Amino acid sequence: MDYKIAVSIVQLLGYVTAKFLGIKFISELRPEGRLKFIVGSAALSEVSLLAFGLLPVPYNIAALFFNGLSLGCMWGVIFSFLEGRRTTDILASIMGVSMALSSGVAKSLGLYAMHDLHVSEFWMPALIGAVAFPLLCFTGWMMTRFPRPTAADIAARTERVTLNGHERRDLFMRFMPVLLMLFVANLLITVMRDIKEDFIVCIIDVSTISAWTFAHVDTIATLIMLLVFALLAMVRNHATVLTALLLLSTLGMGTLAYVGANYETLSMSTTTWLFLQSLCIDVAYLGFQTIFFERFIACFKIRGNVGFFIITIDFVGYAGTVALLVFKEYWLTGIDWSAFYNHMNLYIGLICCLAFVGSASYIVRRKAGKAVTAAPQPIPNTL
Numbered sequence: 416m417d418y419k420i421a422v423s424i425v426q427l428l429g430y431v432t433a434k435f436l437g438i439k440f441i442s443e444l445r446p447e448g449r450l451k452f453i454v455g456s457a458a459l460s461e462v463s464l465l466a467f468g469l470l471p472v473p474y475n476i477a478a479l480f481f482n483g484l485s486l487g488c489m490w491g492v493i494f495s496f497l498e499g500r501r502t503t504d505i506l507a508s509i510m511g512v513s514m515a516l517s518s519g520v521a522k523s524l525g526l527y528a529m530h531d532l533h534v535s536e537f538w539m540p541a542l543i544g545a546v547a548f549p550l551l552c553f554t555g556w557m558m559t560r561f562p563r564p565t566a567a568d569i570a571a572r573t574e575r576v577t578l579n580g581h582e583r584r585d586l587f588m589r590f591m592p593v594l595l596m597l598f599v600a601n602l603l604i605t606v607m608r609d610i611k612e613d614f615i616v617c618i619i620d621v622s623t624i625s626a627w628t629f630a631h632v633d634t635i636a637t638l639i640m641l642l643v644f645a646l647l648a649m650v651r652n653h654a655t656v657l658t659a660l661l662l663l664s665t666l667g668m669g670t671l672a673y674v675g676a677n678y679e680t681l682s683m684s685t686t687t688w689l690f691l692q693s694l695c696i697d698v699a700y701l702g703f704q705t706i707f708f709e710r711f712i713a714c715f716k717i718r719g720n721v722g723f724f725i726i727t728i729d730f731v732g733y734a735g736t737v738a739l740l741v742f743k744e745y746w747l748t749g750i751d752w753s754a755f756y757n758h759m760n761l762y763i764g765l766i767c768c769l770a771f772v773g774s775a776s777y778i779v780r781r782k783a784g785k786a787v788t789a790a791p792q793p794i795p796n797t798l
Contacts, residue, residue, distance in 0.1 A: 418473065420744050423613045426479040427737045433487020434730030441491040441722035442578040452492050453555035459485035461548050464541040475537065490514075490704065490729075491722040496558040498721045499575040500568045503709050504656075508644035511705035512637040512697075518612060519633025519693070526621075571651075572713045575720045586719055593777040598731050600770035601703055603763040604668075605732025606739050608696050610756060617752040619685055628686060636694040643698070644706060653714035654782045660702045660710075661775040665768050667695035672764025678757040699767070703728060714782065 416424075444452070459481060466478035497506045524543055528534040534542055564572070578586065587594060611618070643663065650656050674681065674691060708724040711717070743755070 416744055418476075419614075419617075420740055421473070422476055422479055423609075424737055424740050425476050426483040427609070427733055427740070429480040429483020429485075430487040430733045431483075431730065431737060432480075433484050434726055434733055437488040437491055437726040438583070438723065438730060439580070441488055441495070441726045442583060442720065444492065444495065444722070445577070446495075449492050449495060450555050450559050453489065454552050456485045456489055456492075457548050457551045461541070461544045464544045468535075468538040468541050472537075487729075487733075488726065491726045493555075493558070494705075494725060495575075495720065495722050496561055498709055499564045499572050501571050503572065504648035504706050505645055507705035507709060508641055508648065511701040512641045512644070514701065514704075516630075516633050516637040519629035519631075522615070522629040523627045527627075572709070573716055573718070575712075576718055578719050578723055582719070583723060586717065586723070590715075593774050593781075596770040596774045596777070597703070598728055600664075600767045600774075601700075601728040602731045602735040603767055604696060604700050605729070606735045607756075607759050607763050608700055609733070609736040610739070610759065611692055611696065614752060614756075618756045619688070619753070624685055628689070632686060632689045633693050636690060636697065639694060640698060640701065644702075647706060653710045654778060656710045657707065657714060657778050658775050660707050661771045661778075664699035664702055665771040665775075667698045668764040668767040668771070670764075671695045671760045672762075672768065675757045675760025675762075675764060678760075699771075714778075 463478045463480075463482040463485065467475045467482070469475070470478060493510065494507065497503050497510065500506070521543060525539050528539045528542055529536060564575075615621070647656050647659060650659070670691065674683075674688070704725060708721045711724070712719060712721065743750070
């Protein structure tokens with residue numbers, strides 16, 4: 416197996432394992448355990464990156480399993496600090512777009528460390544991780560200083576509670592049609608996003624662009640997404656926000672489907688292509704990682720927490736990425752990465768468009784049905 420493919424698969428297996436365990440762990444995690452989890456996970460992640468640099472090839476690949484395992488539940492734990500507030504949308508949007516921005520910054524820092532500081536590709540991750548470790552721990556401590564949701568927050572967004580196994584099963588069955596569509600769409604988006612993030616150097620010729628192009632492109636895309644999410648945060652009607660997010664996601668994935676179908680004939684620069692990929696994928700991906708399920712819970716007055724939904728769609732998505740990489744390595748070995756990825760754009764874009772339109776239709780009908788049920792019934796005239 417190609418070394419880079421093996422590295423990605425082993426690290427993703429760590430993520431998948433963490434996501435699977437996190438379906439129970441995140442759903443039941445109490446507030447007092449959050450900071451300990453963040454610090455412990457960040458420490459294990461840095462130790463695994465140091466082991467990746469110390470161990471000889473190919474045995475150092477095993478260290479990345481623990482890197483994925485340590486970080487797989489991090490986002491769900493961080494989000495649990497933010498959910499259930501009237502300000503959750505804007506707070507989560509800032510956190511979410513920072514994830515998109517950091518992706519480009521991390522790539523640029525990695526290239527800078529290797530090209531300008533002459534750090535080897537095996538020690539570069541540990542160097543970047545050492546910079547991130549204290550920042551992450553400090554951020555976690557700061558989040559423990561947040562005040563608890565007020566009575567007005569609970570009235571607007573519902574109280575967030577832990578979920579046991581029986582409650583998680585009942586919640587899924589209650590909304591199974593729309594959750595199945597969303598889980599399938601998120602599986603495909605996560606697969607495409609991971610392929611782009613992990614194999615961008617195979618998809619495009621990075622020697623033709625500056626090391627800081629990734630940071631510049633992701634910064635512009637991040638500012639656009641932050642503006643869109645900030646505008647949605649001002650909308651109080653939860654069903655309207657859910658529908659708007661689904662329509663934006665449909666537009667984004669439809670754009671990628673068009674680019675994928677015509678990538679050979681479009682005279683598009685590498686920078687423009689990267690910008691469209693970052694914006695269109697992350698509008699959908701981060702919408703579900705931040706605002707969507709927060710508003711979904713509030714819209715249908717669900718007793719539960721956002722972490723359950725996020726960790727479940729992540730588990731499905733990362734499992735799909737592992738399966739695709741194994742399939743690509745053993746059965747599609749002769750396919751060019753650029754052509755392979757652009758074909759993914761086409762087919763995944765079309766499937767996601769159908770899933771998002773179907774989900775929007777379900778939410779509108781179900782919300783309308785609830786409104787009719789809740790409306791006062793006329794008093795019959797018995798005279």
